[in-house]
Amino acid sequence: MSTTVEVMADAFKEAGTPFLVGHPGGESVELMEAARQRDMRFILMKQETAGAMLAATWGEITGSPGVCLSTRGPGAANMVNGAAHAFLDRAPLILLTDRYSQPAHEVGLRQRIDQLAVYAPLVKWGTTVDARTIRQQLRRAMRTATAPAPGPVQFDIPQSETTKEAAPLLAEPPLMPNLLYPEPDAAALKPIIDRVRNARKPIILAGLGVLWDRASSELVALAEQLGAPVLVTSKCKGAIPEDHPLRAGCIIGGLIERKLVSEADLIITVGLDGVELQPKAWPYTTPLVALSSTPSLDALVPAEIEAIGDLKILLRKITDLCSGGSNWGERAASVFRQDVIDALNTPSKGLSPQRAMEVARAILPRETIATCDAGASRLLVVQKWQSYGPREFLTSNGLGSMGYAVPGALAARLAHPNRPVVAFTGDGGFLMAVAELQTAVRENLPIIIVVLDDQQIGLIRVKQEIKGLPLHGVGIGGCDWEKLAQGFGADGVTVDTENGLQDALGAALKTGRTTVIGVRIDGSGYVDQFNALREL
Numbered sequence: 322m323s324t325t326v327e328v329m330a331d332a333f334k335e336a337g338t339p340f341l342v343g344h345p346g347g348e349s350v351e352l353m354e355a356a357r358q359r360d361m362r363f364i365l366m367k368q369e370t371a372g373a374m375l376a377a378t379w380g381e382i383t384g385s386p387g388v389c390l391s392t393r394g395p396g397a398a399n400m401v402n403g404a405a406h407a408f409l410d411r412a413p414l415i416l417l418t419d420r421y422s423q424p425a426h427e428v429g430l431r432q433r434i435d436q437l438a439v440y441a442p443l444v445k446w447g448t449t450v451d452a453r454t455i456r457q458q459l460r461r462a463m464r465t466a467t468a469p470a471p472g473p474v475q476f477d478i479p480q481s482e483t484t485k486e487a488a489p490l491l492a493e494p495p496l497m498p499n500l501l502y503p504e505p506d507a508a509a510l511k512p513i514i515d516r517v518r519n520a521r522k523p524i525i526l527a528g529l530g531v532l533w534d535r536a537s538s539e540l541v542a543l544a545e546q547l548g549a550p551v552l553v554t555s556k557c558k559g560a561i562p563e564d565h566p567l568r569a570g571c572i573i574g575g576l577i578e579r580k581l582v583s584e585a586d587l588i589i590t591v592g593l594d595g596v597e598l599q600p601k602a603w604p605y606t607t608p609l610v611a612l613s614s615t616p617s618l619d620a621l622v623p624a625e626i627e628a629i630g631d632l633k634i635l636l637r638k639i640t641d642l643c644s645g646g647s648n649w650g651e652r653a654a655s656v657f658r659q660d661v662i663d664a665l666n667t668p669s670k671g672l673s674p675q676r677a678m679e680v681a682r683a684i685l686p687r688e689t690i691a692t693c694d695a696g697a698s699r700l701l702v703v704q705k706w707q708s709y710g711p712r713e714f715l716t717s718n719g720l721g722s723m724g725y726a727v728p729g730a731l732a733a734r735l736a737h738p739n740r741p742v743v744a745f746t747g748d749g750g751f752l753m754a755v756a757e758l759q760t761a762v763r764e765n766l767p768i769i770i771v772v773l774d775d776q777q778i779g780l781i782r783v784k785q786e787i788k789g790l791p792l793h794g795v796g797i798g799g800c801d802w803e804k805l806a807q808g809f810g811a812d813g814v815t816v817d818t819e820n821g822l823q824d825a826l827g828a829a830l831k832t833g834r835t836t837v838i839g840v841r842i843d844g845s846g847y848v849d850q851f852n853a854l855r856e857l
Contacts, residue, residue: 325452328487330355332459333415335496337385340364340735343372343400346392348419351483364731364764367756369396371728373403374717377412377473378692378732381532382712386466386474387732390417394432397439402722404443407473409596409719410556411529413466414473416440420449422481440475447475452485456493463497469533469615470594502631505638512626513610514642520587521647523549526572530592530614530632531560537711539636540591541565546640548648549589550657552578554597555693556718559708569654570661571703574599575854577664581657583607592632595621596719612636661704664853667846672817674698674773674842675850678705680819681743681771684826689713689741692729694750695721697779697847700854702745724753730768731761741830743769748797748839749778755805761835762810769829770837772802774815775844783847802839810835817841 323331329352333341340362345353353363366372369391376387391400397418407414418436437447446465448458462474507514517523525547531540537560544551544561550569551561561568569581582588588609595617603623611617611624612635628635665675678701687709693702693716708714715733717725730744746754751772761768776798785792806813812834814825822840829836 322486322489324351324355324484325450325455325487326352326355326483328455329459330359330361332463332496333388334359334361336463337383338379338388341388341390342366342376343390343417344369344392344396345390346396346419348478348480348483349390349392349417352390352417352478364760366728366760368754369400370402370724371754371757373400373414373416374406374722374725375728375732377403377407377410377414378715378729379736380407380413380466380471381410381715382732382736384413384467386413386415386463388415388417391419393419393421393436394434397436398434401439401443404440404473404475406717406720406722406725408443410717411470411472411533411594411596411719413471415462415466416444416473416475418475418477420477420479422479436477437475443473444475445472447477449477450479450482452482453488455487456490460494460496467497469530471533502634504634505628505630507638507642510628510639510642513628514639516587516608516610516626517547517589517639517643522585522649523547523587523589523646524582524585525549525551525589525591526553526582526593527551527557527560527591528554528593528597529556530594531557532711533592534614534632535711536592536632536636537561539633539640543591543636543640544650546643547646548650549646550581550650550654552582554593554718555703555714555716556597558703558714559710559712562709563707564709566651567654569657572598573700573703573854574601577660577854578657579604580660581653584653590622590624591636593622595619598622612639661854665701665704665850667849669843669846671843672819672822672840673846674701674844675705675846676819677771677773677822677840677842678702678745680822681745681826682707684823685743685830686741689743690715690733690737692716692726692733692742692744694726694744694746695723696747696750697775697783697844698745698747698773700850704854706745723750726750727754727757727761727768727770730770731757731764731766734766734768741769743771745771745773747779748772748774748776748800752797752800758806758809758811758835758837767833767835769826770835772837772839773842774800774802774839775842777844779844779847783851786848787851800839802837806837812836813839815839815841
């Protein structure tokens with residue numbers, strides 16, 4: 322018979338995740354050994370939050386829950402931000418936290434916190450491992466983590482349970498459910514079909530649910546059938562290729578997109594999750610129908626009708642049943658894209674962040690996977706970097722956490738070992754995850770890190786300036802990116818011109834080594850750009 326940790330390792334591998342990631346504790350070593358015996362990799366992270374973000378991003382890309390672990394107490398507490406990222410960015414993730422055996426847990430105080438209570442607001446389900454029920458716990462965990470909306474689950478693992486014999490299940494269900502989604506009948510969809518057919522200027526707003534159901538091609542087919550422009554959330558970049566004539570741009574909750582959306586006579590949301598939107602009231606009175614794989618419980622988007630089902634099937638059926646629209650979309654999308662370009666083209670005394678992004682997109686191959694950190698530069702990256710396929714642009718949007726880009730890029734490298742991976746980050750965000758530069762080198766996960774260096778916490782500087790406050794407490798500066806990278810065994814270079822950035826990116830592609838490119842930028846245009854694109 323198998324032990325508890327052997328059953329767990331088997332389940333993780335069967336679910337499609339051939340590695341564990343994190344910073345272990347003493348209670349983790351039996352699980353790590355069980356994984357090693359099954360040829361599962363262990364990726365030692367230097368910081369628990371980064372480990373959880375890596376594992377969550379693997380879950381986003383592959384659909385298989387990533388698995389991260391920490392020691393009890395400080396390790397579990399330090400991993401919380403990674404759990405919050407998975408929860409608010411809808412990523413399937415399994416969090417493993419070490420715990421004392423029950424007698425010690427009941428009477429001990431040192432390094433003991435109520436870990437289930439700490440994680441409870443941030444996970445879809447949490448449980449304490451028990452050898453008698455572990456097989457059932459694993460099945461519930463896999464279903465819970467991957468069911469729409471995906472998210473994290475937590476296992477508290479007492480030392481006393483790890484090597485116990487795992488009790489069998491008399492009737493053992495499959496680890497992952499085998500779900501069938503019958504095709505909807507035309508009569509059932511009539512209320513939505515009628516509204517779509519009667520619309521002369523429909524617009525599509527697409528979000529994360531498109532990616533959960535792997536329905537990107539069906540989204541594009543519906544847009545083409547209706548001739549409708551498409552706006553996507555930042556997590557959904559690439560769901561419609563960004564060189565497609567119907568691709569308008571990204572939803573950022575700002576003034577600039579309201580003109581386009583207000584011209585429509587019907588809004589069709591596809592897989593839109595309220596967590597992807599800015600925390601403000603819905604600004605449109607235009608009639609709206611919603612297509613989703615899960616009901617909207619927050620009522621943030623005022624849908625007249627919601628059709629619930631597998632989006633791949635729903636979109637295909639609606640496309641078949643709807644006649645072509647008025648083809649207003651290509652021109653409307655083109656005008657919107659130009660409006661965004663004009664808003665971003667602010668004057669600059671040096672290399673601007675928007676121009677740096679244009680250079681990067683021109684040099685890096687089409688198939689490049691990009692990750693993006695939070696901060697002032699994120700607005701420029703989202704608008705200027707183009708992605709051409711789903712899950713080719715990865716960011717923390719629901720949580721909006723700094724320190725995401727580097728661990729996210731490591732996950733992309735694991736999932737796509739033969740494609741270039743670039744992490745776009747500000748100087749502040751990079752310094753939050755700088756220790757994982759050593760992970761990239763040691764684990765042979767080469768990535769290109771483009772540090773947009775304005776020597777300050779740019780977003781807070783923007784808010785201070787908009788509010789008429791003096792700059793205070795936001796300066797960074799003084800980083801020698803070349804020496805820092807070399808200290809971790811990576812390549813490094815600092816540039817401040819377009820030609821310098823072109824050469825650095827080209828060299829990084831040729832060497833195939835982890836490379837840090839510090840790009841000295843002039844962020845003086847941020848305030849005007851934010852004022853034009855988004856309300857702050």
